[in-house]
Amino acid sequence: MEILLPVRDYDLAATLDSGQVFRWQREGESWNGVLGEYFLQLTQTPAGIHARAIAPVNDWNFLREFLQTETNLAAILKTFPDDKPMRDAVAVCQGLRLLRQEPWECLASFILSSTKQIVQIRQIVALLCERFGEEVGRAVPCPPPIANRSVRFHHDGAQRTARPTTAFAFPSPERLAACTEVELRACKMGFRAPSLLNAARKIADGKLDLEKIRRLDYAEARKELMTLRGVGGKIADCVLLFGYGFDSAFPVDVWIERALQELYFPRRRASEKRLRHFAATHFGPHAGYAQQYLFHYMRTKVKS
DNA sequence: GTCCAGGACCTAG
DNA sequence: CTAGGTCATGGA
Numbered sequence: 001m002e003i004l005l006p007v008r009d010y011d012l013a014a015t016l017d018s019g020q021v022f023r024w025q026r027e028g029e030s031w032n033g034v035l036g037e038y039f040l041q042l043t044q045t046p047a048g049i050h051a052r053a054i055a056p057v058n059d060w061n062f063l064r065e066f067l068q069t070e071t072n073l074a075a076i077l078k079t080f081p082d083d084k085p086m087r088d089a090v091a092v093c094q095g096l097r098l099l100r101q102e103p104w105e106c107l108a109s110f111i112l113s114s115t116k117q118i119v120q121i122r123q124i125v126a127l128l129c130e131r132f133g134e135e136v137g138r139a140v141p142c143p144p145p146i147a148n149r150s151v152r153f154h155h156d157g158a159q160r161t162a163r164p165t166t167a168f169a170f171p172s173p174e175r176l177a178a179c180t181e182v183e184l185r186a187c188k189m190g191f192r193a194p195s196l197l198n199a200a201r202k203i204a205d206g207k208l209d210l211e212k213i214r215r216l217d218y219a220e221a222r223k224e225l226m227t228l229r230g231v232g233g234k235i236a237d238c239v240l241l242f243g244y245g246f247d248s249a250f251p252v253d254v255w256i257e258r259a260l261q262e263l264y265f266p267r268r269r270a271s272e273k274r275l276r277h278f279a280a281t282h283f284g285p286h287a288g289y290a291q292q293y294l295f296h297y298m299r300t301k302v303k304s
Numbered sequence: 305g306t307c308c309a310g311g312a313c314c315t316a317g
Numbered sequence: 318c319t320a321g322g323t324c325a326t327g328g329a
Contacts, residue, residue, distance in 0.1 A: 114311035114312065115310090115312090115324090117308085189325080230313090295310075
């Protein structure tokens with residue numbers, strides 16, 4: 001099963017590798033990942049994004065939704081403030097997009113993200129899916145064929161030839177609610193385990209309705225998410241932005257705090273309150289989008 | 305060995 | 318409101 005989603009101004013690699021999602025892996029020129037129960041391989045071509053699935057797909061709208069291929073990026077970029085930091089960020093991150101994730105996976109992933117490097121978040125999430133997720137595929141959907149199931153990483157980060165032959169869906173709230181804290185801690189998530197377990201139980205029990213949050217306004221939705229243990233303002237904003245598309249959500253992590261401080265308040269040190277107010281008023285109706293550009297801009301600056 | 309990571313939370317001033 | 322400690326774990 002294949003499809004071509006025609007789209008331009010789309011940097012698939014930057015988008016999948018910008019800390020929004022944690023389960024997509026580069027495989028040569030392609031990216032492998034799981035959406036819902038579909039094991040997919042995405043490839044960027046001049047005509048757009050080519051997708052391949054091993055299982056039959058009769059409606060590809062879930063993928064258009066995830067990739068947000070219908071979004072008019074140029075129109076969003078026009079709303080960004082016309083200052084040097086944003087101009088530089090936009091120039092460096094051309095084609096960077098915001099994805100639209102399934103809220104539960106997004107929430108769970110970001111509960112696991114606190115004071116963790118992105119590589120480690122990936123590792124934790126991978127373990128979680130491998131141990132508690134439903135199997136959704138036994139082979140990479142396209143060449144090269146894979147024979148070895150285990151995943152081995154060297155300390156230098158390079159991946160050995162061994163790659164997973166089995167792909168797993170993200171475990172449901174019900175499945176994780178049935179886990180013990182010890183089982184979760186065994187996925188190397190440390191003190192985040194009780195928070196994840198608590199969230200899974202609340203959702204599985206219907207005490208928190210992630211679909212209901214979709215219909216709230218930003219402030220109410222944020223407050224609702226923050227009733228969860230281990231979910232403060234930053235993680236709530238990530239879920240609201242990446243999972244629900246609240247473009248006014250502006251997650252302030254250490255990178256963004258550093259970016260705002262260095263790029264907009266280089267002389268005097270601004271308080272956290274001051275930075276949050278600045279973020280809420282300076283970046284326009286798509287502030288969250290601007291935030292992702294700043295985030296990726298800062299991260300690529302350090303990497304290279 | 306030291307520092308820090310897409311934080312949250314609690315306490316003390 | 319701000320500053321500092323604590324929570325696990327592992328990469329750099």
